Amino acid sequence: MQRRPRLMSAAILAAAFALCATAAAAAGPLPSWTEGKTKHAIVQFVKEVTARGGPHYVRPAERIAVFDNDGTLWAEQPMYVQLAFVLDRVKALAPRHPEWKEKEPFKSVLAGDVAGVAAGGEKGLLGLVAATHAGMSSEEFEKTVTEWLAAARHPRFHRPYTELVYRPMLELLAYLRANGFKTYIVSGGGIEFMRPFAEKLYGIPPEQVIGSSIKTTYEVSNGKPAIVRLPEIGFVDDKAGKPVGIHTYIGRRPIMAFGNSDGDFEMLEWTTSGPGPRFGLIVHHDDAVREWAYDRESHVGRLARGLDEAPQRGWAVASMQRDWKRVFPFEK
């Protein structure tokens, strides 16, 4: 009588384990991606390049995957997160700069004319960044970014911007790393704006973040050295700048690239035109209910050539509406 319950417990435990294993196997990787050709293409590619002895095997050192950030890893509407940061900084610093009231792009910023600022694109944004964020050390700037991110809220979702990350993409980053990939951000956004949060948010360390930058200089003041930020654009990591950034920082052509706008076109082109197995994917924002729907006519994240040429170039297009079961981690 004593052994029976024990046996039953063991049997129940075994059954439970079997169920869990089955459930895990059924869910497989990328649980927030719907079963379909996009998810299948990703998983199939990863299986092929990691199959030792297979015809498409790629050694781990060459498994480099690059991701755009704005609109690919986190939301970029109604404006780039970094633009929201810049607007807030301009407002905070305005009392010390009375001349900004009459000078663009500061005038638009202070008047709340977001469209006027956004029309300048990322390059305009970088001009604002250079004008308002120079003359401090990199450590001070990092502190400013971290404090702002903790306090700021997204105007539609009323949550910290760091919660506006795409759950399917977080799963994808983790899945690729579990398969020996080194994951990089290659963004038009500021490298020093992204580095303070990329490790915590995406598991991507600062040395794997590539972005636009202003120039810096090394200065020793009273025996204390610092990297000081200068009011001068250094590198614009957008469009044809992306392959240059990849080459400069990584020195090796990636085998996978993920983007969402025409600013990612050259990165996708450079990645997928190398020899051996290659994978390119465009996130298509076509979900006005859970996120936003925009492409050809948008000032932010404009996508036209990418959509037109994706089929002939063999790039996958992930429909946010159809390919993603969930968009944000906070969705039930």
Place this chain on the structure above:
Amino acid sequence: MQRRPRLMSAAILAAAFALCATAAAAAGPLPSWTEGKTKHAIVQFVKEVTARGGPHYVRPAERIAVFDNDGTLWAEQPMYVQLAFVLDRVKALAPRHPEWKEKEPFKSVLAGDVAGVAAGGEKGLLGLVAATHAGMSSEEFEKTVTEWLAAARHPRFHRPYTELVYRPMLELLAYLRANGFKTYIVSGGGIEFMRPFAEKLYGIPPEQVIGSSIKTTYEVSNGKPAIVRLPEIGFVDDKAGKPVGIHTYIGRRPIMAFGNSDGDFEMLEWTTSGPGPRFGLIVHHDDAVREWAYDRESHVGRLARGLDEAPQRGWAVASMQRDWKRVFPFEK
């Protein structure tokens, strides 16, 4: 009678294992370093930063170690290896450039006036690099470097330059990586000159090589994209440029730095002035028999301020003569 030999064999085996273990423990890490305060300081530092729960523990993501290349990882006498490469390239290309006969620094190169070229320093070298190595794709340049390294021989040792690496430093790189460090090259030399051999020679992948660079651009010609090298200096990764290079590429302050000349001073200063445990080391070339003896008066690898300030800054100075049992791997 049957068991006795078996027992004896087991005893002999156990004794042999014990001997091996003792020998390994006696040799410990860094076998080409003599027992003494320099080796002890390295090992002690690594033990402290890897002791989980200890007061000086540093998590693996922050265990960044930076190494100068010329004179720190491989020999830089009688001239930088890259300078030897440049001289050979100038000679190879000279028939197509008759004007070089009357134009410096080409004139000195073609006349075999090495001192005249060396006097220009690494910046002069970069000028030569830009003038003679632009207008080709990065892939073509990599091929040129790889072919030259396979064919060229060091004038004193009559061996490939890649054999002129320092065995104690190779052991140090491996020892640090075994302890969770990410090892970087931070060199005044050309980034695209080093990347083709750094992985094979040092186990350092291209994305962990930081160096001087000329500008590049992304071009698509007949549907084939390429990174094209421009005749314009991009970044000089020397002196105060080294902390800037570290900040740009890594975005995190290293905790260990290794150099050999005053070109490494700011890198050592930046690394060792951060909070928490820090380690700086200068390789001192004081072995005229096995390698070379030079410091304050040398055009190549000049070391004066580093020697003067090392004691007060707490930097270790490795005497090649006293701290290294062997210099090159080919020594018996």
